[in-house]
Amino acid sequence: xxxxxxxxxxxxxxxxxxxxxxxxxxxxxxxxxxxxxxxxxxxxxxxxxxxxxxxxxxxxxxxxxxxxxxxxxxxxxxxxxxxxxxxxxxxxxxxxxxxxxxxxxxxxxxxxxxxxxxxxxxxxxxxxxxxxxxxxxxxxxxxxxxxxxxxxxxxxxxxxxxxxxxxxxxxxxxxxxxxxxxxxxxxxxxxxxxxxxxxxxxxxxxxxxxxxxxxxxxxxxxxxxxxxxxxxxxxxxxxxxxxxxxxxxxxxxxxxxxxxxxxxxxxxxxxxxxxxxxxxxxxxxxxxxxxxxxxxxxxxxxxxxxxxxxxxxxxxxxxxxxxxxxxxxxxxxxxxxxxxxxxxxxxxxxxxxxxxxxxxxxxxxxxxxxxxxxxxxxxxxxxxxxxxxxxxxxxxxxxxxxxx
Numbered sequence: 001x002x003x004x005x006x007x008x009x010x011x012x013x014x015x016x017x018x019x020x021x022x023x024x025x026x027x028x029x030x031x032x033x034x035x036x037x038x039x040x041x042x043x044x045x046x047x048x049x050x051x052x053x054x055x056x057x058x059x060x061x062x063x064x065x066x067x068x069x070x071x072x073x074x075x076x077x078x079x080x081x082x083x084x085x086x087x088x089x090x091x092x093x094x095x096x097x098x099x100x101x102x103x104x105x106x107x108x109x110x111x112x113x114x115x116x117x118x119x120x121x122x123x124x125x126x127x128x129x130x131x132x133x134x135x136x137x138x139x140x141x142x143x144x145x146x147x148x149x150x151x152x153x154x155x156x157x158x159x160x161x162x163x164x165x166x167x168x169x170x171x172x173x174x175x176x177x178x179x180x181x182x183x184x185x186x187x188x189x190x191x192x193x194x195x196x197x198x199x200x201x202x203x204x205x206x207x208x209x210x211x212x213x214x215x216x217x218x219x220x221x222x223x224x225x226x227x228x229x230x231x232x233x234x235x236x237x238x239x240x241x242x243x244x245x246x247x248x249x250x251x252x253x254x255x256x257x258x259x260x261x262x263x264x265x266x267x268x269x270x271x272x273x274x275x276x277x278x279x280x281x282x283x284x285x286x287x288x289x290x291x292x293x294x295x296x297x298x299x300x301x302x303x304x305x306x307x308x309x310x311x312x313x314x315x316x317x318x319x320x321x322x323x324x325x326x327x328x329x330x331x332x333x334x335x336x337x338x339x340x341x342x343x344x345x346x347x348x349x350x351x352x353x354x355x356x357x358x359x360x361x362x363x364x365x366x367x368x369x370x371x372x373x374x375x376x377x378x379x380x381x382x383x384x385x386x387x388x389x390x391x392x393x394x395x396x397x398x399x400x401x402x403x404x
């Protein structure tokens with residue numbers, strides 16, 4: 001492999017400014033939606049006393065989980081010695097910070113009173129997993145920023161591997177904390193499982209890499225830089241591996257629930273119900289979000305194709321939103337089992353599936369957070385040296401042989 005040369009993206013094309021314009025419009029729409037919900041109250045959303053986590057939380061949790069997975073490329077290069085991925089380590093760290101910030105922006109703007117976050121940060125309740133996550137999220141940003149410094153400043157480059165290893169451990173703890181938000185909720189039949197923590201870690205691998213691939217492909221295609229089949233194929237196959245790992249943990253999670261009689265009701269509701277959640281699970285996540293990307297990753301006709309790799313990444317992201325919607329919204333929609341084994345009937349939703357329809361404002365807020373994360377990346381690669389000048393086979397393939 002040749003030494004890697006990093007350069008800022010030119011960012012002078014019409015396409016670049018059009019991208020910033022679209023992202024800016026989405027960000028403005030998200031801010032407008034947040035103001036609308038803040039000014040009128042959350043009754044204008046689809047959220048209720050039964051469904052307290054709505055569409056903004058689907059976006060926020062997806063982005064936070066994906067942030068951990070986006071750092072995986074840098075971790076594989078510095079911690080596990082996967083040298084071919086090393087040129088993309090800087091972009092991996094940048095995207096991880098941007099996605100986490102985007103997710104946290106959605107959460108803060110959905111609070112109703114964002115200023116109350118100051119109270120939560122200055123009066124930590126260490127018995128709450130939410131309080132622990134405040135520490136984990138802010139710590140993640142600081143550690144990854146330090147990691148980026150060791151990669152971009154030669155005077156401290158000797159610490160890169162050690163800081164990278166610490167960042168790798170921290171991201172595992174962070175995603176464990178996010179999964180534990182649901183795993184520790186014993187009141188909800190759809191949650192209450194310790195395996196949700198490792199399941200979220202596995203899901204983060206595929207979500208983060210899928211977004212990372214789209215960012216890389218867009219930057220090199222629109223920036224007029226070379227990217228060869230070696231790197232495309234490596235990312236493509238890695239995405240297939242991560243998607244297979246994620247679905248394995250999802251299957252184990254549901255098999256574990258099916259083994260326990262107390263969870264049979266919620267499992268039938270999710271897996272075999274006449275509702276949107278079953279459709280999203282089987283069609284959105286299993287078929288489109290997992291099986292099709294796996295076929296693209298490992299079948300020869302699709303190998304090393306940027307178009308097919310992009311398709312696989314988009315489907316994994318769509319599948320990611322599907323499974324997050326099923327977990328977060330579907331888990332709340334299933335009625336609380338206040339008296340197990342008893343039939344409950346009252347005028348206050350007892351034993352009734354809780355309805356939920358996401359409002360336009362909720363969706364715009366979530367999309368605004370996603371756009372904010374991508375805008376941070378677009379501006380950063382324009383101003384600083386995050387991207388290698390070339391990812392052509394001759395520059396990144398250790399076994400490259402020039403054509404005779």
